[in-house]
Amino acid sequence: MMRKQNGMTLVEVLATLLISSLVIMLVWTTVTISMKHNIVETKKLQMQQEVNYIITDLQNIHRKSKNVCYQIKEEDGMWKIVECLNGDTISTYFNPKFNYELSGYPDMIFTKQKEAMNAGRAYSPSYSLSVKVSSLDDKGPILEISTTISRFDEQQ
Numbered sequence: 001m002m003r004k005q006n007g008m009t010l011v012e013v014l015a016t017l018l019i020s021s022l023v024i025m026l027v028w029t030t031v032t033i034s035m036k037h038n039i040v041e042t043k044k045l046q047m048q049q050e051v052n053y054i055i056t057d058l059q060n061i062h063r064k065s066k067n068v069c070y071q072i073k074e075e076d077g078m079w080k081i082v083e084c085l086n087g088d089t090i091s092t093y094f095n096p097k098f099n100y101e102l103s104g105y106p107d108m109i110f111t112k113q114k115e116a117m118n119a120g121r122a123y124s125p126s127y128s129l130s131v132k133v134s135s136l137d138d139k140g141p142i143l144e145i146s147t148t149i150s151r152f153d154e155q156q
Contacts, residue, residue: 040140047098047133047143054079054093054100054131055147061090063151068115072105084108101132104146111151126150 008016061070061081069084078094079102093100105127110116116123132144 043135044141044143047135047141050095050098050100050133051131051143051145054102055129055145055149057081057091057093058129058149062109062111062149065090065111068112069108069110069119071108072102074102097136099134099136101134102129103132104128104130105149125152 058072058081061067067083067090070090071082071084073080073082078092079100080092081090082088083090106124108119108121109127110119110121110123113123113125126148127150128146129149130144130146132142134140134142
């Protein structure tokens with residue numbers, strides 16, 4: 001007659017350990033992949049916010065500024081909006097995490113037609129602008145947005 005035995009055999013313990021290990025590895029892999037994806041998406045979001053800030057600021061300067069003429073310049077790794085006549089800085093764009101590239105804009109941007117004509121320059125109430133943002137470590141996404149900066153052209 002066989003007695004009733006309590007407990008588990010060695011094979012059952014090994015099978016349980018194997019299945020538990022597989023489940024733990026699956027969960028750990030999922031968590032790791034999720035964390036990496038979250039880091040990349042967070043960086044993309046920060047880059048989009050930077051581009052949105054630059055475009056919104058330039059749009060406000062172009063539409064509402066009392067300055068007649070301004071220039072977009074790169075100096076020492078920073079992008080600056082500078083008043084043409086006196087050289088005063090209107091706005092500066094710099095973030096130690098990102099590289100910026102602004103392109104497609106004219107060398108001098110006039111906000112009033114009369115002043116552009118007086119300076120012997122062509123006038124347009126709008127201009128194209130491309131903003132490219134990348135990380136300093138050259139790893140990760142590159143974001144490039146093209147837009148048109150415009151203003152309502154008042155009759156002069």
